[in-house]
Amino acid sequence: MTTDPDVSIIGLPESGKTTLLAAIWHMVREAGSVTALKFDGLSEGNYEHVSGLAKRWRAGKKQQRTQTSGMKVVSMRLKTPLGRSVEVSFPDIPGEDFSGMWEKREVDQAMVRTLEAKAIVLIVNGDTIKFPAWIVEQTAIAKGAGINPAEADVVDWSPHLAPTQVQVVELLQFLMTGDLFVGPRKLAVLISAWDEVAGDGLDPEEILSTKLPLLDQYLRNGRDPWRWRVWGVSAQGGVYEDQEKGEQLEVTAALRDLDRPSDRIKVVDGKTESTDITLPLEWLIG
Amino acid sequence: MASQPTGCSNEECKVAVDGKCVEGYSLDECPHATRLSVDDISEVGEDVLSPAPPTVLNLSLGDALDREDASALQCRRTSRTIGIIGPNNSGKTSLVAGVYDLLQGGPVGGVSFAGSSTLIGFEKICHNARAASRRDAPHTERTIAGADATFLHLDLRPNGGEVMSVFIGDRSGEDYLAAADDLTRAGDFFEIRRADVVTLLVNGEHLVSSEHRHEAKAATPQIVDALIESRALRLGCRLAIVLTKEDSVLASANADRAHREFGDLVEAIKSTHGGYLGEVGSFVVAASPRDSTHVKRGEGVDQLLSYWLAAAPAPRSVQRPKTESSRMIDLLDANEDIAE
Numbered sequence: 001m002t003t004d005p006d007v008s009i010i011g012l013p014e015s016g017k018t019t020l021l022a023a024i025w026h027m028v029r030e031a032g033s034v035t036a037l038k039f040d041g042l043s044e045g046n047y048e049h050v051s052g053l054a055k056r057w058r059a060g061k062k063q064q065r066t067q068t069s070g071m072k073v074v075s076m077r078l079k080t081p082l083g084r085s086v087e088v089s090f091p092d093i094p095g096e097d098f099s100g101m102w103e104k105r106e107v108d109q110a111m112v113r114t115l116e117a118k119a120i121v122l123i124v125n126g127d128t129i130k131f132p133a134w135i136v137e138q139t140a141i142a143k144g145a146g147i148n149p150a151e152a153d154v155v156d157w158s159p160h161l162a163p164t165q166v167q168v169v170e171l172l173q174f175l176m177t178g179d180l181f182v183g184p185r186k187l188a189v190l191i192s193a194w195d196e197v198a199g200d201g202l203d204p205e206e207i208l209s210t211k212l213p214l215l216d217q218y219l220r221n222g223r224d225p226w227r228w229r230v231w232g233v234s235a236q237g238g239v240y241e242d243q244e245k246g247e248q249l250e251v252t253a254a255l256r257d258l259d260r261p262s263d264r265i266k267v268v269d270g271k272t273e274s275t276d277i278t279l280p281l282e283w284l285i286g
Numbered sequence: 287m288a289s290q291p292t293g294c295s296n297e298e299c300k301v302a303v304d305g306k307c308v309e310g311y312s313l314d315e316c317p318h319a320t321r322l323s324v325d326d327i328s329e330v331g332e333d334v335l336s337p338a339p340p341t342v343l344n345l346s347l348g349d350a351l352d353r354e355d356a357s358a359l360q361c362r363r364t365s366r367t368i369g370i371i372g373p374n375n376s377g378k379t380s381l382v383a384g385v386y387d388l389l390q391g392g393p394v395g396g397v398s399f400a401g402s403s404t405l406i407g408f409e410k411i412c413h414n415a416r417a418a419s420r421r422d423a424p425h426t427e428r429t430i431a432g433a434d435a436t437f438l439h440l441d442l443r444p445n446g447g448e449v450m451s452v453f454i455g456d457r458s459g460e461d462y463l464a465a466a467d468d469l470t471r472a473g474d475f476f477e478i479r480r481a482d483v484v485t486l487l488v489n490g491e492h493l494v495s496s497e498h499r500h501e502a503k504a505a506t507p508q509i510v511d512a513l514i515e516s517r518a519l520r521l522g523c524r525l526a527i528v529l530t531k532e533d534s535v536l537a538s539a540n541a542d543r544a545h546r547e548f549g550d551l552v553e554a555i556k557s558t559h560g561g562y563l564g565e566v567g568s569f570v571v572a573a574s575p576r577d578s579t580h581v582k583r584g585e586g587v588d589q590l591l592s593y594w595l596a597a598a599p600a601p602r603s604v605q606r607p608k609t610e611s612s613r614m615i616d617l618l619d620a621n622e623d624i625a626e
Contacts, residue, residue: 133417152420157413221400
């Protein structure tokens with residue numbers, strides 16, 4: 001039986017799970033890159049999937065949505081700063097499977113094994129956080145601006161309308177109850193799209209407490225045994241072109257102009273910024 | 287008097303261990319107490335076919351809990367059960383939704399969120415006050431009359447304290463009102479019997495209305511009378527009397543009168559039942575106002591939440607009447623206090 005760690009990357013749709021995987025795969029193999037974890041060899045298995053992801057990432061092309069049929073597991077051997085070689089497996093699970101846990105209240109048995117990983121990366125897209133808004137406050141703002149709110153058809157309740165932080169808290173609670181409970185776990189919270197979020201001038205912990213206060217309270221109060229840390233991550237450095245729409249963007253061209261693709265990456269820990277995308281992983285498997 | 291029960295038909299009740307009835311009955315009154323032990327029940331063998339392994343793992347539904355599920359969770363940590371009583375449309379659901387929705391923005395009065403097993407239940411009751419519903423004013427669905435009470439659950443941590451579980455009971459206002467006319471109905475209110483704090487709502491909209499004002503003032507103490515008379519409200523239970531819809535009160539020309547009459551109502555209940563109840567607190571809230579001109583959303587809810595979480599006061603001592611007996615034994619303890 002292997003004691004090497006599995007790392008599960010979890011997050012709602014469009015949170016950046018696949019992009020993160022592509023960036024990790026590229027960076028640990030990029031010649032001359034300085035990372036805490038070093039590439040230590042291929043494991044058995046087929047690398048076509050992750051190679052395709054890294055290829056699109058290098059070209060500045062938006063990742064296609066992860067196919068919902070057949071979960072892909074990417075395994076790689078990495079060497080820690082102390083010289084220990086560990087095989088790390090990352091299942092590439094579609095975000096719809098995680099939102100389905102909230103909306104349908106079930107999880108495919110095939111996913112259960114991967115959700116039992118002791119090390120979890122939770123990605124939340126910092127640029128698309130859905131925060132609850134209340135009628136009384138919207139009405140007051142509209143009134144203040146002299147606008148009469150347009151009449152609209154009433155929308156019935158549906159679970160997908162729930163705020164991002166509520167869905168994410170429930171996801172973490174699922175991992176700490178019932179059949180998915182495996183005892184204490186480590187959790188790296190990555191706030192993605194950091195290039196967009198950074199403009200607020202807040203560090204990752206401050207973003208967590210201001211944009212995801214329910215998640216922040218849940219983690220800080222320690223009811224469930226998570227050992228957690230939070231990072232801000234931009235695995236792309238900016239906007240990538242959507243191939244399907246035939247986009248050609250100046251900002252993407254500027255990213256491609258950088259000498260090394262890994263220079264696009266931003267990893268923010270407190271007030272410290274680096275390009276080393278393996279730092280959260282080093283903490284997780286350390 | 288019945289002897290000490292050795293067990294209970296309610297699996298969640300640990301009366302045999304801690305001597306406390308989970309339903310809040312006194313031990314000699316509990317209809318579920320039993321002297322049967324599990325050894326008395328013979329095992330029944332049963333051949334069953336192995337079902338095909340499921341392809342999905344079912345997760346908790348996240349909806350409001352029934353009494354058994356709430357009891358199971360209650361055993362995990364220190365808990366507070368809150369019963370909320372009020373006529374229809376007095377703001378029960380808005381108050382519960384308001385507590386949860388305030389936590390969406392951060393700690394409330396030093397109390398912070400630590401988890402919940404009923405997030406779906408909360409999201410449902412919050413929807414009609416949120417912009418996502420596309421309503422032009424907050425709206426609350428009415429709880430179905432005659433249905434069993436359910437519980438919404440929050441794990442909360444007061445500033446500097448330990449995480450504790452809060453279970454908030456929900457039942458139709460019509461059922462509570464009916465108990466004032468028919469005491470036997472109060473026997474069904476298990477959520478009130480087990481409550482650490484009963485929260486009695488007085489509809490502020492009614493208190494400023496000339497049509498409803500007198501009915502509100504009359505019906506409120508009658509509900510308390512009925513619940514105490516029927517022993518649905520436990521001896522020593524803490525009571526919070528809450529004036530709801532403060533936005534409507536402040537928008538009315540009768541605001542001062544409504545506040546004064548609410549104060550009188552509280553004093554009357556204190557005066558009549560202060561000796562029976564552990565503590566009586568009064569609060570004014572605007573949990574889900576229709577208009578934020580005079581109040582902000584959730585006004586007053588922080589103080590009520592702190593009251594819910596506070597520990598019950600130590601039992602008060604009661605002075606025995608002075609004895610006129612000349613016996614030495616009576617004279618010895620004539621000046622001693624006894625706990626209730």
